[in-house]
Amino acid sequence: MQRPELINSFLSLFDQPRYLEIGVEKGLTFKEIKADWRVGVDPQPKFEDESFLGEDFEMFRIPSDKYFADHVEIGKPFDVAFIDGLHTAEQTLRDFTNVMSFTKNDAVVIIDDIRPANWCEALHLDLWLKVVPMTDGSYTGWTGDVFKLLYLIETFFPSIEMRISAEAPNQVICWKRTKSRLIEKPFASRLYEIATAQYPQFLLSKQNFTTSSLESIIGEYKQSCAEWAASGR
């Protein structure tokens, strides 16, 4: 399943949904998004003319940190956000916490690139820039160490639910729980384990992050929405 289809399947659950995308690049996902209002944030999108993106959107040509500091509209929280900006664990963590602050209780946050395909893709930016020119040219992708968000959310965000769908395993789908979950057997419980994790740790951790069908994930998400509605918060 392509990214727009995954994202639209959650947007379709909202009335007049508001959508945020961090990291827009060529607009391949952004232009396919069905929402009443879309906000895109990218310091260097790969287009000048925005007309192909349709209507009812605003594009901020700045880094996400600056967007959240100076431009986000506090009274207009997002329903669905897609985080696909700078692929470092540090920036993605900051994007994630910022997004959580500017979304509703029943919001869905989807993070891209949590599944590196090989050791080179999973390298942190500094190392990747040095190592890629030394390879035979077969390593083209770069997820960076965004996979560490799985460990960070699992261990340090107990009020966040996260699921990975079998149809779109490169993205993690998150939403806010009404109550925290118990942290039972996290893959990495210490900060240094997360900080130093590389591709082998990602492979070893895969069994902690199993996939399920998108249909069942949407069912769980709807149950959470019902709990939020019943809580009166």
Ligand SMILES: C[S@@+](CC[C@H](N)C(=O)[O-])C[C@H]1O[C@@H](n2cnc3c(N)ncnc32)[C@H](O)[C@@H]1O
């Ligand atoms: C993988 S591309 C995004 C692809 C797009 N979401 C899609 O689905 O077609 C990553 C983009 O993140 C942007 N980016 C890099 N640093 C960023 C930052 N600090 N804030 C927002 N976007 C950033 C890059 O300019 C690049 O265009």
